[in-house]
Amino acid sequence: MKTEIKAALILLFASVIWGIAMAVQRIAGNYLQPMTFNACRFTLAAVVVLPIAFIDSSKSKTPIKKNELLPGALLGLALFFSALFQQIGVGESGAGKAGFLTALYVVLVPVCGIFFKKKTQFTTWLALILALPALYLLCVPKGEKFFLAPSDAAVLLGSVGWTAHILLTDTFVKKISPLKLCGVQFASAAVFNWVGAALTETIALENISKMLMPIAYCGILSTGFGFVAQGIGQKGCRPALASLIMSLEAVFSLLGGVLLLGERLGTRALIGCGLMFLAVLLAQTGELAGLRKHPEETPNAGCKDK
Numbered sequence: 044m045k046t047e048i049k050a051a052l053i054l055l056f057a058s059v060i061w062g063i064a065m066a067v068q069r070i071a072g073n074y075l076q077p078m079t080f081n082a083c084r085f086t087l088a089a090v091v092v093l094p095i096a097f098i099d100s101s102k103s104k105t106p107i108k109k110n111e112l113l114p115g116a117l118l119g120l121a122l123f124f125s126a127l128f129q130q131i132g133v134g135e136s137g138a139g140k141a142g143f144l145t146a147l148y149v150v151l152v153p154v155c156g157i158f159f160k161k162k163t164q165f166t167t168w169l170a171l172i173l174a175l176p177a178l179y180l181l182c183v184p185k186g187e188k189f190f191l192a193p194s195d196a197a198v199l200l201g202s203v204g205w206t207a208h209i210l211l212t213d214t215f216v217k218k219i220s221p222l223k224l225c226g227v228q229f230a231s232a233a234v235f236n237w238v239g240a241a242l243t244e245t246i247a248l249e250n251i252s253k254m255l256m257p258i259a260y261c262g263i264l265s266t267g268f269g270f271v272a273q274g275i276g277q278k279g280c281r282p283a284l285a286s287l288i289m290s291l292e293a294v295f296s297l298l299g300g301v302l303l304l305g306e307r308l309g310t311r312a313l314i315g316c317g318l319m320f321l322a323v324l325l326a327q328t329g330e331l332a333g334l335r336k337h338p339e340e341t342p343n344a345g346c347k348d349k
Contacts, residue, residue, distance in 0.1 A: 050279030054288040057272035062295020064265040065138035065145075066303040068130055071257040076244040077130040080258065081123070082236035083251060087262025089229040092270065096226035107223050114215040115224050119231025121211055123239075125204030126232070132197030137306045140181055142296025143319045144198045148205040149290065150174045150326045155206055159214070170325035173318055180315030225270055286327040293320060 071080050100106050133141040153167045182195045215224055240246055251258070277285045297316060300306035308316070 046279050047281065047284070050276045051284055051288060053272050054276030054280060054285055055291070057269050057276060058289055058292045059295050060264050060269055060272075061292045062142060062297075063299035063303070064261055065133060065142045065296040066299035067257045067260050067265075069133050069138050069141075069300075069304060071254045071261070072130060072134040074250040074254050075247075076240065077127055078236045078240040079244050079246050079251070080254070080261075081126050081130060082233055082240050083254075083258045084262035084266060085122075085126075085229050085233035085236060087258065088266035089226060089233055091263055091267030092222065092229055093226040095271070096220070096222040099220065099222050103220075105220070107227070111219050111223055112227060114211075114219060115227025116231045118208060118211055118215065118224060118228035119235060121204060121208040122228055122232040123235040125201050125208055127236075127239075128197045128201035128204060132194040132199075132201065135192065135194030136198050137308075138300030138304060139297035139306050139308055139316070140195070140312060141198045142293040142300075143181060143316045144178070144195060145202050145205065145296075146290075146293040146319055146323050147174060147178070147199065147202040148209065149323045151203065151206040152209050153326055155210060159210065164328075166325045166328050170322040173325065174322040177315045177318035177322060180311050180318065185311055221274065229266065287324070290320070290323050290327055293323070 068080070075083075096107070129141065129145060132144075136144065150167070150170045153161075153163055154171055157163050178199075182192065183190050212224065273289075276288075280288075293316070297308070
């Protein structure tokens with residue numbers, strides 16, 4: 044029991060870090076363009092995770108092979124697009140709303156599992172039905188029939204990207220060490236962002252120096268430490284409890300926006316947040332039910348990075 048309590052606290056700490064990262068990303072967005080910021084954060088993440096991956100490979104006598112680089116690069120590409128759209132949208136959408144819009148991926152992952160010949164639970168379809176009015180309340184202002192702000196659309200595209208990223212991870216992680224995958228994908232995402240920033244953005248070193256703390260927070264804590272904490276926490280925690288704790292990430296993004304940025308959501312948006320949180324819980328319930336029936340499958344966790 045003590046071991047599970049420690050594991051649960053580690054997961055809770057990781058969820059707090061991931062949630063607050065939304066507010067930190069919004070702060071950084073005032074000074075750095077999206078790809079420049081992401082290039083810096085994923086470079087730091089790679090610096091943190093790659094040495095751990097090499098040490099782990101040395102101990103297990105399984106060095107990183109050439110045929111393991113392509114899966115990592117593909118995940119890095121998915122990570123590049125997902126983080127890019129999220130960073131583009133979080134500035135205008137706000138940390139709280141962006142956190143709950145991003146949480147849509149928790150619902151989409153088991154739904155899209157049908158394309159990978161995985162059985163989708165009834166509760167998953169209920170979660171999807173519940174997510175639709177949640178999106179409407181979060182995105183469409185009162186009095187409008189249908190309106191989707193470009194920033195909200197960007198965050199939603201990011202959520203679709205996270206869905207693809209997790210499904211790809213679930214495919215590759217069965218054959219390749221998670222540490223190797225994460226190390227290579229963080230390095231790949233960093234390269235993609237540096238190239239994109241060099242071609243389309245103005246890389247201002249002065250602004251980078253001003254944003255060293257947000258970059259360090261997102262690169263070292265949210266991405267690097269977050270991955271390690273997730274691995275330790277899930278290993279010592281029951282799946283149901285682990286899923287519930289990690290679902291709190293969106294709640295902490297809302298709290299982070301309120302406490303750090305003074306964000307305020309109206310009653311309509313808060314109801315949307317509540318419905319989305321219920322949808323996330325339902326989707327997680329469906330995933331866990333599927334695991335009990337098919338224990339040979341693994342949860343769609345992936346390398347967490349928000």
